[in-house]
Amino acid sequence: MFAWFQNLLPKTGNFFEQFEAHAASLTVAADALAKLMRGGPDIAIHIRTIESEEHKADDITRDVLHDVRRTFLTPFDRSAITAMIGKMDDAIDQMQKTSGAVELYSITEFDPEMLAMADLIVEGAAMAAEAMPLLRNVSANGARLHQLTARLVALEGDADKLNFTGLKKLYETHGKADPTRFFLGNEIYRHLEKVCDKLEDVGNQIDGLVIDHA
16 A cells, blocks of 8 residues: 555655745845845836746745655755745745835935945845755765855944944934934845844755765
8 A cells, every 4th residue: 555655746846846846936036135135117017027027936935845754765955945944935935025115115315335235135035046056966966055055144243333323323324313214214224134144054954965875
């Protein structure tokens, strides 16, 4: 009976392809977020791009969670697969929340530190996208994967410094004179910092796979 049940299950899944497709949406959304932070007349277009990519990523995540339950052989532990796609999905979800706050409060001007944080997010998303194909052979690619994860973790520290500097300048300029302006800026900084936190989580998850399989 067990052998019969095994024959009904797919022998392997398409998890690597799904990781790579999700990372592709992550990079498109990150690029749109960086363009959004530059302001200009196309803010609404960039918001819609992020929203569209977040929906694509959600679909991929659902497919992974479905496939991991019904696939007989998986390249990593099932918990590692679901954690990996979950961490990436958290990152793009937070990008969408950032653009949602911009839309909600009709923000059209952004601080230089916000733009610099968005550029770090672009870099982090690109590193995550580079890492995904390398997971097909962790043993052979362990050194490069470790470099990428080290940078993803360091990126979060760089973002923290920008967040502190930007908030301090924002408070000194608008904290007392224009509390609403300070509140709105603080909201954007908070969301951007969370995106960087989520990308760090992706790096830590990749590093865990390297430790377990390299």
